[in-house]
Amino acid sequence: MDRFRLLLASCVLLLTMGLPTAAFGAGGPAPAEPCVPGTVWEDTASGVKYLCVYDEVYGGSRWELLSRGQRGSDGTTYRSSSYGCLFQTVGLSGLSGGGADAVSRTYRWPCATMRDRIVQPPGEIRSRIVIQRFGGTGWRSCRDSGYAYNTSTSFGWLAGIDMGSSADCGSGSYRVLGFGAFYQGGLWRGGSLYTPSLWLP
């Protein structure tokens, strides 16, 4: 049970509404701007990224430090004028093992601005991140978060893996698959993103 408390505290609970702002430094240059859950802030000089999360344990919204030096991609992986869109971000630490994060966010059509965000009930957004290592003859699963479902009404949800500063499965070529979906119109609608392969120590 302690593990789950830790998981809930450190893993990311993204809620929907613009909740009271509280910047929370987790190391590195912290964002100075208001923290609206779901917002990603990046320090362009250092590459450090923060995600604004709503943290029940903390008691409000706060900035969560994402893995440093992420090498990743983002994009709209599902787009429909009927059901809305899913925007995903996936990243793998570029300098060291670090870890990886995948964020899935839901929008209503036309999915153009933050104002198009749309909330989903608990259990209707899911995110997952998979870290694979190339074993010479094929890709091997090193770490996998499994699906993380939103446990509260949310417009986004994050799945993350922390490997410390070195890759868990030994040095080698790694890639990250991030995928997510939201439930609309009786079906799960989503897509996936992946990073280029990267040699990790």
Place this chain on the structure above:
Amino acid sequence: MARRLAVHAVALAAVRAAYAALILGLIGGLGLATVVLSSRGDRPVTVAAALGIDRPAGELERRRSEAVAALVTDCMARLGLRWSAVPEPGPPIPDPDLGPMDWAKRWGFGVSTTIGSPPTDADVDPNMASLEAVAPAVRDMYVRALHGEGRIPGCHATATDTVFGVRERLLASLRPALDALDERIAADPAAARAVATWRACVGPVAGGLAVERRSLPVALLERFAARVGSVGSGPSSVAGLAALRADERRVATILAECELAYAADRSAAAAPYEATFVAEHREALKGIGSAIRAAEAALPTLQP
């Protein structure tokens, strides 16, 4: 209420037995697991080989999905709720078995090359469909049981942590030592030369972007994503998209070539440090690897 939810013919007793085996595997893995890397003349010299936990991604994926489905069904049953054991879909990626170089040649970064790809077909969820048919109060009860409430985890998070948390739990003790190893390797001049060689290699495709390992790949990805957005949707866009895909493949392939060369250089620099590390931590690595294999072998399965 609950009987409106469809139930697959899952033998819960068998699932419980498999669950018990999983727990045994988790608890006793370090002591009970088999030794696979024992030959003195064939001792591993890399951390990956010493751990020996590489398994084909597809096989492990299927085992884990089945295990989560079985454990969730079991958990829901203990709460008096019927639930179908439906394995969740695995990660969709085109040509999942292609190596880094071949994947880059075919798919580039996966930006412009995946436009127009058919959506994944793992969209139907019988459990969600059943929940849509019940009264809101019943649905809320199921959702609370599945996904928890407040700080209390639900059946899904519990099952996911049981299955996917195996490696997190068992590898955690190794991380401080691995971090120290990384620092020793990074301080070697040969490691710095490997980075310099990589910079020279990727320079021709950087296109004015900063040639840093941390930032260049994502900057190139973003550049192609922006170019996709400017292609447009008219008839002329077909030629534009084809040209963009060709360029994306070209850049991604060069980046992959440079990455492979970097990997070779860095591995050569790391080899003596890693061999010493493996020799010093041989028993710990062997034990952790064995425990992981034992726990994953004991994951519950679904009855056919």
